[in-house]
Amino acid sequence: MGIPHVSPRVSIVVPVYNAKATLDPLVERIEAVLSERRVAFEILLVNDGSRDSSWERIRQLAADRPHVRGIDLMRNYGQHNALLAGVRSASFEVVVTLDDDLQNPPEEIPKLLDRLEAGADVVYGTPPIRKHGFWRNVASAILRLCLRTVTAPEVAKIVTGFRAFRTDLRRAFEGYESAFIFLDALLPWATDRFASVEVRHDARTVGRSNYGFPKLLGLGVDMLTSFSTVPLRFASLIGFVLTAFGGLILTVTVIRYALFGYDVPGFAFLVSSIALFSGAQLFALGIMGEYLARVHFRSMGRPSSVVRECIGNESGPDRARPEETRS
Numbered sequence: 001m002g003i004p005h006v007s008p009r010v011s012i013v014v015p016v017y018n019a020k021a022t023l024d025p026l027v028e029r030i031e032a033v034l035s036e037r038r039v040a041f042e043i044l045l046v047n048d049g050s051r052d053s054s055w056e057r058i059r060q061l062a063a064d065r066p067h068v069r070g071i072d073l074m075r076n077y078g079q080h081n082a083l084l085a086g087v088r089s090a091s092f093e094v095v096v097t098l099d100d101d102l103q104n105p106p107e108e109i110p111k112l113l114d115r116l117e118a119g120a121d122v123v124y125g126t127p128p129i130r131k132h133g134f135w136r137n138v139a140s141a142i143l144r145l146c147l148r149t150v151t152a153p154e155v156a157k158i159v160t161g162f163r164a165f166r167t168d169l170r171r172a173f174e175g176y177e178s179a180f181i182f183l184d185a186l187l188p189w190a191t192d193r194f195a196s197v198e199v200r201h202d203a204r205t206v207g208r209s210n211y212g213f214p215k216l217l218g219l220g221v222d223m224l225t226s227f228s229t230v231p232l233r234f235a236s237l238i239g240f241v242l243t244a245f246g247g248l249i250l251t252v253t254v255i256r257y258a259l260f261g262y263d264v265p266g267f268a269f270l271v272s273s274i275a276l277f278s279g280a281q282l283f284a285l286g287i288m289g290e291y292l293a294r295v296h297f298r299s300m301g302r303p304s305s306v307v308r309e310c311i312g313n314e315s316g317p318d319r320a321r322p323e324e325t326r327s
Contacts, residue, residue: 008093009040010113011167013086015079016047019100020054021206027061027068029106037110043068046086049076079161080181087170087183096164097183101204104162108199112164120195121169122187125162127201146220149230151188158196159184180226182219236286242279246272 012030016023027043034041045062047055047070058070071085087095094116098104108125115123147156165187172190187194224231249272256262 007037007039007113007117009091010034010042010094010096010109011086011090011092012041012043012109013083013090013095013097014043014045014100015082015086015097016045016050016054016058016100017076017079017082018050018052018054020050020052020057022100022102023054023057023061026100026102026106027065029102030109031065031067033106033109037113039113040092041067042091044071044086044089045069046071046073046082048073048079048082078181080183081179083183084181084186087167088174090167090170093167094164095167095170098162101206103202103204104160105200105202108162109164111197111199112162115195115197116164116166118195119193121191121193122163122165122195124158124160124194124196125164125199126158126160126196127199129201143220143223146223147184149224150185152192152194155188155194158194162199178226180222182223182226185223185226232286232289235289236283239279239282239284239286242275243283244279246275246277246279248272250276 012034014026019026023045027045030041030043043065045058045068047058055070055072058068058072062068062070069089071089073082073085083097086097094113096109096112098106098109104125112123112125144156144159147159151159163184169187169190173186176186253272
């Protein structure tokens, strides 16, 4: 008789901002889905400085339901900061994150869990069509381009806010402390086993999105400057091109003067000199920036490696401490 399969327990993390109207149906639908699946679960509602009565409603839900927990942040820190607070408080083996607006239907959660149990470490619920406005979709596309600088391109194109991952992955960024948080830039620190499943994406029925074009664009800039060296390398590349261009013009000018007796044109000499020296300065700044970036990344607490599993006897003969010999 085989050993019965036991599904991992699930922590649902929901960042909440001005979402009083959707909290009750959200919790009820999550409860219905996971109860039908017969899996132990908890729901962590992280209030990110809401200005409505969301926290009061969370307090009531937590009082009425033992599997609902509330976390009230001191102020509005941002969605991913709230997510990280919830992830660090999760008690169970799997974390599922989704938004508070019900555009990610809780009924799709089992699809993510099934794919996770099939061997992935992180699973994104990726809809074929996103029910957002035009400018929101444009900004999201730009954000995914920025994300390609900190993770694999095939991962960047599937990233959404509807995700499931193994809670153990948080060990990779447990020492990370920064005002800027982007969860999908931290998860690749721990694993490269990413997957996606197609899910439904419903239209928003209450309120409007807190992520407009300027905010998403700013998020992309913050990601580039916090997790990537692409801007520094781009500056180095421009400096190298300018240096090469200035050096080429200067070389041609000198050869024409030395071999053929042509007069040195003042404008060409001036342009080549400016390009040469400004390019060299920019190139040098780019190189120094690379070293500063390494100091920056080291201060972020990124681990050199994360152990998935250990087997064998840690106190075996080759690890035994030799006895001291006294003369």
